[in-house]
Amino acid sequence: MKEGFFWEMLPLSMLGRIGLFSLAFVAMFEGSAFAQDAQPSATPLEIMQNPLAGKKICLDAGHGGPSYGAVGVKGLKEKDVDLREAYLLKGLLEKAGAVVVLTRTDDKDVSLGDRCKFNRDQKTDLFVSIHHNANAQNDKSVNRTESFYHWKDREGPSEDAARLVHREMQALLKLPDSKAYVCWSYGMLRENSYPAILIEPSYLANPEEEERLRDEKYLLSIAEAYFRGIRAFFAGGRPRIEISGNLEPSPDGAISARILCPPGTALTDPQRIRAEVDGNPLQTFSFVPETGELKLQIPPATGLGTHELVLSARNLAGHTSFVERRKFELKTALQSQTPENKKGLFMDVLKGKKIIVDPQGGGGDPSAIGEKGLRASDANLTTILYLYDYLVCAGASVSITRVADVSMDNVARVRFALERDPDVFLTIGHRLPEPGMDEKPRMNVSRIGSRWDSGQEIGQRMISQIRQILGTGSELGDVKSLKALPSEVHNWSSWEVMHAGQRYTAIYVCPQMFDAPGVEERISTTAGCRKEALAVLYGLVRNFGMDDSTMASLEGIVIDQKNGKSLRDALVWMDGILVTQTESDGKFIFKFLDPGKHSMRIMCLGYPPVVKEIDVEKEKVASIRIDLPAEK
Numbered sequence: 317m318k319e320g321f322f323w324e325m326l327p328l329s330m331l332g333r334i335g336l337f338s339l340a341f342v343a344m345f346e347g348s349a350f351a352q353d354a355q356p357s358a359t360p361l362e363i364m365q366n367p368l369a370g371k372k373i374c375l376d377a378g379h380g381g382p383s384y385g386a387v388g389v390k391g392l393k394e395k396d397v398d399l400r401e402a403y404l405l406k407g408l409l410e411k412a413g414a415v416v417v418l419t420r421t422d423d424k425d426v427s428l429g430d431r432c433k434f435n436r437d438q439k440t441d442l443f444v445s446i447h448h449n450a451n452a453q454n455d456k457s458v459n460r461t462e463s464f465y466h467w468k469d470r471e472g473p474s475e476d477a478a479r480l481v482h483r484e485m486q487a488l489l490k491l492p493d494s495k496a497y498v499c500w501s502y503g504m505l506r507e508n509s510y511p512a513i514l515i516e517p518s519y520l521a522n523p524e525e526e527e528r529l530r531d532e533k534y535l536l537s538i539a540e541a542y543f544r545g546i547r548a549f550f551a552g553g554r555p556r557i558e559i560s561g562n563l564e565p566s567p568d569g570a571i572s573a574r575i576l577c578p579p580g581t582a583l584t585d586p587q588r589i590r591a592e593v594d595g596n597p598l599q600t601f602s603f604v605p606e607t608g609e610l611k612l613q614i615p616p617a618t619g620l621g622t623h624e625l626v627l628s629a630r631n632l633a634g635h636t637s638f639v640e641r642r643k644f645e646l647k648t649a650l651q652s653q654t655p656e657n658k659k660g661l662f663m664d665v666l667k668g669k670k671i672i673v674d675p676q677g678g679g680g681d682p683s684a685i686g687e688k689g690l691r692a693s694d695a696n697l698t699t700i701l702y703l704y705d706y707l708v709c710a711g712a713s714v715s716i717t718r719v720a721d722v723s724m725d726n727v728a729r730v731r732f733a734l735e736r737d738p739d740v741f742l743t744i745g746h747r748l749p750e751p752g753m754d755e756k757p758r759m760n761v762s763r764i765g766s767r768w769d770s771g772q773e774i775g776q777r778m779i780s781q782i783r784q785i786l787g788t789g790s791e792l793g794d795v796k797s798l799k800a801l802p803s804e805v806h807n808w809s810s811w812e813v814m815h816a817g818q819r820y821t822a823i824y825v826c827p828q829m830f831d832a833p834g835v836e837e838r839i840s841t842t843a844g845c846r847k848e849a850l851a852v853l854y855g856l857v858r859n860f861g862m863d864d865s866t867m868a869s870l871e872g873i874v875i876d877q878k879n880g881k882s883l884r885d886a887l888v889w890m891d892g893i894l895v896t897q898t899e900s901d902g903k904f905i906f907k908f909l910d911p912g913k914h915s916m917r918i919m920c921l922g923y924p925p926v927v928k929e930i931d932v933e934k935e936k937v938a939s940i941r942i943d944l945p946a947e948k
């Protein structure tokens with residue numbers, strides 16, 4: 317135990333996440349109850365250990381009767397494969413405690429309307445339509461996995477389900493050019509209740525695939541992939557948004573809502589609350605994680621009349637709530653507020669800096685696909701969204717090229733940058749080694765690519781921060797070096813040439829090589845992506861003028877007091893603003909702290925929230941061990 321820290325429990329009197337200029341909303345409260353729904357019969361622990369228990373799932377075997385679906389060259393009919401697969405999956409799900417209902421149980425055709433109505437009437441927790449594809453142009457060489465969710469539930473639970481099942485199919489079948497994407501048509505998804513997905517694991521019209529699909533063992537392996545994806549979808553649950561009344565803003569433009577974590581689900585992710593008015597993200601809001609209270613501030617410039625609020629939240633499992641899209645009426649003009657001129661994070665070195673953040677890939681472009689089926693484009697987006705939030709907290713003027721899983725080509729990205737004239741354009745990409753890039757396979761390193769001098773300079777200043785936070789680079793040399801180690805910052809002409817030559821500074825950051833041991837698992841978690849974002853944030857802080865040597869740092873670990881084990885998925889707030897999350901080693905790092913007193917708050921599922929005061933000294937690295945007592 318270190319001296320100088322207070323170990324007693326303090327009343328909780330701080331906000332979880334304070335957006336810019338939102339101090340007007342500071343609410344005082346005490347207590348340790350997490351925001352929760354009404355109690356179900358199972359305990360939270362039971363739900364976490366067996367997430368499928370009691371979940372009602374509708375399996376929809378495609379086609380039937382005179383409707384064959386795809387037909388193979390040797391006569392195998394899709395309707396038969398779909399039904400067999402539905403039964404195999406039903407067996408697996410029921411064994412895990414789920415309640416399964418089928419839209420058809422034998423070889424008869426059921427109309428699309430009847431299938432959807434059946435699912436809606438059954439009030440299921442998930443609808444899965446099971447198919448195998450044929451190419452519309454009758455090209456029998458085509459074979460890939462396609463997973464669909466509907467536009468109406470975009471960025472909602474259906475997208476989560478499609479992404480997670482698709483990942484398992486990709487890991488199993490490894491078919492090239494596979495895609496998980498939103499669709500507008502498909503009545504089966506359009507007329508349904510959500511979450512609902514439609515999966516085409518492979519193309520039956522492909523002759524080799526037809527042979528495989530005759531094999532019961534192969535069908536079982538596909539059913540098991542469905543099962544793993546569906547289980548992952550329910551594990552950790554999702555938050556629930558509650559808006560009471562008719563969503564009328566108060567005279568000062570505040571809107572209240574609640575984000576609840578049903579029992580047995582992960583904590584709400586304070587950095588993944590999405591609130592938009594008329595498509596513009598609100599940067600002023602407050603969220604109290606203990607009670608789930610959310611206060612949004614409508615921008616004063618919002619005109620009178622009807623507006624649309626979009627609200628959703630994710631949890632630490634990475635799962636999203638349903639997206640609330642609500643209209644509201646503004647009847648009286650809002651007073652413009654004078655922002656409090658408070659000193660911000662990191663001595664304001666990032667304040668006003670124009671930074672564009674850019675997740676590589678998206679939509680039909682997965683960028684790279686891991687052994688376990690993770691699309692790099694998804695991890696790139698998660699890391700970028702955390703980085704976006706960190707930069708907003710630090711007062712930067714941030715733009716983001718894409719906020720969802722949508723395609724965006726390089727021309728559009730460059731045009732986006734040219735229109736905004738940023739200080740830095742920063743792409744995040746998790747890459748596989750490429751020929752000609754001087755990259756050996758499976759190296760646990762971070763790499764920054766750039767071409768022009770300005771990018772090289774940022775890379776040089778940033779890389780040691782990234783290496784330190786992520787623990788990369790041990791294969792290259794002295795990881796404590798503040799200078800780049802060989803090949804960490806490299807000249808990358810093919811990427812940089814597109815960035816229109818020195819009109820702005822552009823860098824490509826690969827926080828971790830995608831094929832290095834453990835990286836795919838690490839960046840498929842919220843904790844792993846958040847840590848990457850924090851590492852890049854510190855790199856930017858360092859670049860824009862803060863020096864390690866003058867500021868204080870804090871290294872900590874979160875431990876279960878009873879058994880001494882390190883705790884994963886603990887959220888740690890510094891001064892109510894900057895938040896980090898532990899990985900399985902329980903460790904966290906805060907850097908560039910002002911010397912003096914700081915207040916930290918720690919939340920972890922199954923433990924009461926804890927507040928600690930700490931004192932950090934100039935030019936020193938303090939350390940702290942936080943023991944969490946089990947919840948009574």
Ligand SMILES: [Zn+2]
Binds near residue numbers: 385386447
């Ligand atoms: Zn079909």
